[in-house]
Amino acid sequence: MTALSRRHLGRWTLNAAAMLSFLYLSIPLIFVTWLSFYRQEIPSYPPEGYSLRWYSAAIANERFIDAFATSAKVGILATIIGLAVALPAALALNRYRFFGHAALGNLLLMPLIVPGIVLGFALYVFQVETEIATGLPIMGSFWGLVFGHVLLVIPWTVRLILASLAGFDRTLEEAAMNLGAGRMTTFRRVTMPSILPGIVAGALFGFVSSFGNLEMSLFLVAPGETTLPIAILQYLQWRIDPTIAAISVLQILIIAVALLVTDRFVKLSRVV
Amino acid sequence: MAGLQLHGLTKRYGDFHATQNVELEVKEGEFLVLLGPSGCGKTTTLRMIAGFVDPTEGSIRIGGKDVTTLPPWKRNTGLVFQNYALFPHMTVAQNVAFGLEMRGIAKREIAPRVQDALELVQLGHLADRYPRQMSGGQQQRVALARALVFRPDVLLLDEPLSNLDAKLRHEVRIEIRALQQRLGITAVMVTHDQEEALTMADRLVVMSDGQVRQVGSQRDLYERPASRFVAGFVGRSSFLEGEIRDGRFTTPGGLTLPCDKPIRGPAVIALRPERMTVAAQPHPGSVPGEVEFVSYMGGLIDLHLRLSPTDLVVAQVSNREGSLIPELGDTVHVSWPDATAFPASDPHARGH
Numbered sequence: 143m144t145a146l147s148r149r150h151l152g153r154w155t156l157n158a159a160a161m162l163s164f165l166y167l168s169i170p171l172i173f174v175t176w177l178s179f180y181r182q183e184i185p186s187y188p189p190e191g192y193s194l195r196w197y198s199a200a201i202a203n204e205r206f207i208d209a210f211a212t213s214a215k216v217g218i219l220a221t222i223i224g225l226a227v228a229l230p231a232a233l234a235l236n237r238y239r240f241f242g243h244a245a246l247g248n249l250l251l252m253p254l255i256v257p258g259i260v261l262g263f264a265l266y267v268f269q270v271e272t273e274i275a276t277g278l279p280i281m282g283s284f285w286g287l288v289f290g291h292v293l294l295v296i297p298w299t300v301r302l303i304l305a306s307l308a309g310f311d312r313t314l315e316e317a318a319m320n321l322g323a324g325r326m327t328t329f330r331r332v333t334m335p336s337i338l339p340g341i342v343a344g345a346l347f348g349f350v351s352s353f354g355n356l357e358m359s360l361f362l363v364a365p366g367e368t369t370l371p372i373a374i375l376q377y378l379q380w381r382i383d384p385t386i387a388a389i390s391v392l393q394i395l396i397i398a399v400a401l402l403v404t405d406r407f408v409k410l411s412r413v414v
Numbered sequence: 415m416a417g418l419q420l421h422g423l424t425k426r427y428g429d430f431h432a433t434q435n436v437e438l439e440v441k442e443g444e445f446l447v448l449l450g451p452s453g454c455g456k457t458t459t460l461r462m463i464a465g466f467v468d469p470t471e472g473s474i475r476i477g478g479k480d481v482t483t484l485p486p487w488k489r490n491t492g493l494v495f496q497n498y499a500l501f502p503h504m505t506v507a508q509n510v511a512f513g514l515e516m517r518g519i520a521k522r523e524i525a526p527r528v529q530d531a532l533e534l535v536q537l538g539h540l541a542d543r544y545p546r547q548m549s550g551g552q553q554q555r556v557a558l559a560r561a562l563v564f565r566p567d568v569l570l571l572d573e574p575l576s577n578l579d580a581k582l583r584h585e586v587r588i589e590i591r592a593l594q595q596r597l598g599i600t601a602v603m604v605t606h607d608q609e610e611a612l613t614m615a616d617r618l619v620v621m622s623d624g625q626v627r628q629v630g631s632q633r634d635l636y637e638r639p640a641s642r643f644v645a646g647f648v649g650r651s652s653f654l655e656g657e658i659r660d661g662r663f664t665t666p667g668g669l670t671l672p673c674d675k676p677i678r679g680p681a682v683i684a685l686r687p688e689r690m691t692v693a694a695q696p697h698p699g700s701v702p703g704e705v706e707f708v709s710y711m712g713g714l715i716d717l718h719l720r721l722s723p724t725d726l727v728v729a730q731v732s733n734r735e736g737s738l739i740p741e742l743g744d745t746v747h748v749s750w751p752d753a754t755a756f757p758a759s760d761p762h763a764r765g766h
Binding site for chain 1: 492
């Protein structure tokens, strides 16, 4: 076999493997999307016909809409707070060597490793104890939920901001200062624009992981004020009609649009 | 535009002296070059002038004003970085405008000044490009325009040519020098390349181990090197090591020469290759040597001559019509005018 044809074979195998993985990842999405257009209530094969009725059912379902709003609010607030913590933390980790440097780095990534159910339970116990000790209404409060979700956002934002800081040439900051820019101006005009893709990508992934979180939220939500994943789970306990598929497709669409729009402004491929 | 004075400038990191008691004065409009091997403290000195390194002791004055404790952004120096450090998310024009914006110059005044600065480096037509769309030489010129546009008191250049290829380096160094002279701006450049230093400077500063070893013109350094270190670092030198005693210089290999230097004991004699006279016949003051290596470079020819088992010198002869071009293994006779001798004990001891 010549070197050239061996290389062709290598490339072909690689492409085939990539295609296979891609299929494996998209099969659930394909089936959910297909199911959401079924006409019949009980999912069975072959479909009796197609319709958009489950979409209108999903949109008309007030519990879904309320839960969607709650999830969006929690996700956005958690992302903002998470960024406010992660940006200074990532800058400190990137620029200074201090006692406990590695420990802090690991601590900030921890929520990614600890199972959501453990995290949720731990937060639950913590909130109970704090409420007993202080008398403040923390249990099942909206802000209690938001601060729980901040933990989901931090690892993503820290990780991705650190990645973009690693590729940032600090002589650019010196150049700006030499040209007359103080520290804040230097950060705003030179550092920020360079690490923006990392910040945006971190915020996006953080938001998505908050938005889709089920296990941790189960411990933290108040009755009546649930997030979308919990609302879906509750609905599934009684019925299995394709409304769930429809609401899932809507969710996927929103996230996909967010990704595409963001990618137009900052090339996510540069950081992820 | 202003002069620059460094007084007793010292930077210590723990026990390590990055610079030690650096004393320098740069006159208004002068081009001073700091020359030395890596780690000699020249870059630290430049960074202290720019304000990125706080001196442990000493003071820096620009235009008579003490700036020692001022942050970089209040010093009005224009620094050209080794890697150019152009802002990648800004166009060439935005890069050049940055320094003017920071000084609160009115918008309508910025555009023409940016254009002028770019014309100065012949890049007026590329104002809307991004740095990544330009060659290294062009980026270098943008960096220069960016550092000059706000009329800094002092232009600082940190190894500005080391990322360019050899041909470009020759062009750009003449350009920088011509520009500096035309604008009459005070400039300090750091380099480890002596050829670069010699072609660009009004005056040179040779540094090693954080200390200034000699300050002077090209001629001063070349003709009257203060120490053995300078003799070896600026220009080429062959060194003969031996001992001076009773008016004679003797090497372990048995070479003996008359010597009237006021040095006693172990000594080193520095010889410039192009000052050597090579002839086929013995002549006054000549010593015989065997040709060990011939490096034919066209206009010039290097001869490695073995004077004794321990003594090897390089003589450079020019390739003129009728000049002697010996072959490998030939014996020739070589002599030299008064050479500088240095005490062997300390590479920084004064020579005679």
